Amino acid sequence: DAGVTQSPTHLIKTRGQHVTLRCSPISGHKSVSWYQQVLGQGPQFIFQYYEKEERGRGNFPDRFSARQFPNYSSELNVNALLLGDSALYLCASSSAGGYYGYTFGSGTRLTVV
């Protein structure tokens, strides 16, 4: 059974560009959460989606947006990239919200130059 799949694994973008990160949760899981982890810090909550609806949003600017599709996969979009957006972006899969904990994907390492 496949785990949480994230793509791409790594990417390098230029300031001002746009990026789309993708995530497929564990089969049967209906909730996807996105986190940003800067080197040396804990993951910071960006969004949570459950059954295609946004259930929570962290303290991130409107440049960050996300959506969840009918098959429960999800996209995280970041517009007008800044150098400070360089981080590991983690997708977390769960059956329903955060109560039972998450299974994380391997992450997407974004470098903005």
Add this chain to the structure above:
Amino acid sequence: QKEVEQNSGPLSVPEGAIASLNCTYSDRGSQSFFWYRQYSGKSPELIMSIYSNGDKEDGRFTAQLNKASQYVSLLIRDSQPSDSATYLCAVTETSYDKVIFGPGTSLSVIP
């Protein structure tokens, strides 16, 4: 702003010793508490979850929860070099819609 704090590291222990990791949280309504392990360059992995006051043991790991003190801890007995990693404490907000992570504590087990 809801917060999760962890004891500052790095923490170094000799092989075979007990490693003690501590965490405090600010949301009194939190119901779920977790410890994740994160190896360098990898994503976090859930190793313990605890929901009620007291101790929960799983192999060499023991999680302890005290809701009155808003305190969670993780004990690792018979520490092994393979336990060297960053340990993240995580707590759900009251609504369960959001899991807040602490900054992590780096643990090094010295052979």
